[in-house]
Amino acid sequence: MADKFMHSVHLDESKCVGCTNCIKRCPTGAIRVRNGKAQITKESCIDCGECIRTCQHNAKIPIYDPLSVMDNYKYKVALPAPSLYGQFNNLNDSNIVLTALLLMGFDDVFEVGAAAEIVSMMTRDYVKNHKEQWPLISTACPAIVKLIRVRFPGLIDQLLPIQPPVEIAATLARRRAMEQTGLPSEDIGIFFISPCPAKTTACRSPIGVEKTDVDAVLAIKDVYVRLLPFMDHAAQDPLDIAAAGRIGVGWGISGGEAAGLINDEYLAADGIENCIRVLEDLEDEKFSTLQFVELDACAGGCVGGLLTVENPYIAKVKLSRLRKYLPVAKTHVSIPNFGYWEYIPEYEDVYSLGKNMAENLSKLAQIEELTERFPGIDCGSCGSPSCRALAEDIVRGLATEDDCIHVCFDKYKKGENQ
Amino acid sequence: MSDSIELVYEVSGDDFTRAGEASSDVKKKLKLMGVHHDIIRKVSIAMYEGEINMVIHANGGTITVVVSDTDVTMVLADTGPGIPDIEKAMTAGYSTAPENVRNLGFGAGMGLPNMKKYSDEFNIESTVGVGTTVTMKVYLQ
Numbered sequence: 098m099a100d101k102f103m104h105s106v107h108l109d110e111s112k113c114v115g116c117t118n119c120i121k122r123c124p125t126g127a128i129r130v131r132n133g134k135a136q137i138t139k140e141s142c143i144d145c146g147e148c149i150r151t152c153q154h155n156a157k158i159p160i161y162d163p164l165s166v167m168d169n170y171k172y173k174v175a176l177p178a179p180s181l182y183g184q185f186n187n188l189n190d191s192n193i194v195l196t197a198l199l200l201m202g203f204d205d206v207f208e209v210g211a212a213a214e215i216v217s218m219m220t221r222d223y224v225k226n227h228k229e230q231w232p233l234i235s236t237a238c239p240a241i242v243k244l245i246r247v248r249f250p251g252l253i254d255q256l257l258p259i260q261p262p263v264e265i266a267a268t269l270a271r272r273r274a275m276e277q278t279g280l281p282s283e284d285i286g287i288f289f290i291s292p293c294p295a296k297t298t299a300c301r302s303p304i305g306v307e308k309t310d311v312d313a314v315l316a317i318k319d320v321y322v323r324l325l326p327f328m329d330h331a332a333q334d335p336l337d338i339a340a341a342g343r344i345g346v347g348w349g350i351s352g353g354e355a356a357g358l359i360n361d362e363y364l365a366a367d368g369i370e371n372c373i374r375v376l377e378d379l380e381d382e383k384f385s386t387l388q389f390v391e392l393d394a395c396a397g398g399c400v401g402g403l404l405t406v407e408n409p410y411i412a413k414v415k416l417s418r419l420r421k422y423l424p425v426a427k428t429h430v431s432i433p434n435f436g437y438w439e440y441i442p443e444y445e446d447v448y449s450l451g452k453n454m455a456e457n458l459s460k461l462a463q464i465e466e467l468t469e470r471f472p473g474i475d476c477g478s479c480g481s482p483s484c485r486a487l488a489e490d491i492v493r494g495l496a497t498e499d500d501c502i503h504v505c506f507d508k509y510k511k512g513e514n515q
Numbered sequence: 516m517s518d519s520i521e522l523v524y525e526v527s528g529d530d531f532t533r534a535g536e537a538s539s540d541v542k543k544k545l546k547l548m549g550v551h552h553d554i555i556r557k558v559s560i561a562m563y564e565g566e567i568n569m570v571i572h573a574n575g576g577t578i579t580v581v582v583s584d585t586d587v588t589m590v591l592a593d594t595g596p597g598i599p600d601i602e603k604a605m606t607a608g609y610s611t612a613p614e615n616v617r618n619l620g621f622g623a624g625m626g627l628p629n630m631k632k633y634s635d636e637f638n639i640e641s642t643v644g645v646g647t648t649v650t651m652k653v654y655l656q
Contacts, residue, residue, distance in 0.1 A: 449549030
């Protein structure tokens with residue numbers, strides 16, 4: 098099994114100048130600058146991509162597969178995410194994009210939006226029959242699932258135990274390809290065209306299931322460039338193959354998944370900080386009447402993913418326009434007998450200070466006392482995101498008081514006066 | 516080695532946007548201490564209700580939290596108007612919150628009953644014109 102703490106960001110050390118931007122922005126406090134370079138604590142990284150967004154030196158690199166992996170397979174199937182459709186100007190028919198994907202070199206296309214309609218159907222059924230878990234929390238965004246796994250243990254039981262649409266799409270696409278071509282599974286390449294790098298980890302090291310049918314994760318931005326030259330040609334005579342309706346395409350934007358419940362008892366939040374606030378309140382049982390909670394780590398939903406091209410809010414308008422005249426749903430099948438989680442992920446305690454309560458108490462007391470000694474300006478020069486975080490790092494044995502330049506300067510001044 | 520730690524919070528009155536700061540700080544610290552999430556939830560719900568009460572009725576006050584290796588004790592003390600009839604105040608649904616507060620979604624008359632429900636030990640003392648002190652204990656085991 099792949100490393101459960103693997104993640105989707107890589108540091109280009111040659112570009113990292115050791116500034117404080119990423120450590121400040123990380124919602125789980127997973128980054129420290131040590132020896133002048135940003136280091137990610139992989140246990141607490143949730144793949145939200147905030148550090149990549151904020152790095153002005155392009156030192157944080159999202160991980161995904163290059164288009165050249167397509168060459169490794171005889172038969173290639175594209176799995177476009179709904180957010181792909183939001184990248185193009187004046188797109189009034191998703192068939193154009195799907196046709197262009199075939200012209201670009203794929204042998205078949207299976208829309209993730211079509212599988213999303215199946216997941217919406219499974220979700221409606223699951224939510225209806227599991228009142229004891231209300232509100233169920235969507236598990237489509239891998240960053241949110243990872244966040245809950247490390248920070249909200251009390252909410253793990255409320256996670257919707259259904260695989261994300263891309264996994265359902267991959268399974269169905271592989272079956273179809275094998276039936277249609279007679280080729281063995283290893284000759285068939287299933288390529289997710291993804292808005293975000295978190296999906297790379299989610300596909301290589303999935304949570305809730307042991308194996309995945311996705312062979313590679315391609316970036317929307319890479320595929321977009323290759324698709325553009327084929328768009329005009331595809332628009333002249335597009336094939337009629339689109340299988341995602343309004344619900345499926347809507348999954349690309351915040352609130353789209355929740356709307357698929359066809360029920361008003363839901364909440365949808367987007368942007369990692371907003372999601373954290375909602376989770377904190379959920380933990381304290383502040384919502385009593387909700388059935389479902391959709392959380393998207395990226396602002397705007399999947400259209401806000403790091404591997405997209407278009408401004409998320411413009412992409413949202415474009416998707417809404419495209420959806421307007423689509424039928425509510427186009428994929429009508431019975432509820433599949435697969436696609437559910439095989440196991441419930443366990444809480445990963447990455448924050449506890451010590452092994453027992455006595456040790457915890459004494460360490461917390463040390464943190465409180467140390468915090469008082471620092472200036473409280475959270476300058477980040479020590480490499481920790483705040484004075485309090487430095488105090489924590491010291492107590493954990495990862496830093497020393499002299500890492501604080503203000504403490505050092507005071508010592509220096511005292512020395513001068515003597 | 517210390518066997519308990521004391522945390523003190525000042526709650527300001529009439530400021531709903533800041534109500535909850537104390538309980539979320541305690542929550543953060545209990546997480547660092549590896550306290551089980553079911554216990555954190557009890558502390559955090561009981562304390563938040565108390566904070567809101569202090570904001571609505573007492574123009575703020577002081578919360579002292581003592582964490583030991585066996586329990587979390589919260590003492591919420593204010594110098595507000597006091598409660599004339601504690602028994603009545605403890606009745607679920609009984610509320611003296613003003614209309615503007617209810618419009619914000621608070622003041623449903625569940626504050627004190629919930630504080631009692633989510634704590635393992637609960638004590639309230641109040642003198643009209645002097646103030647109210649609520650003491651709540653949540654066991655760690």
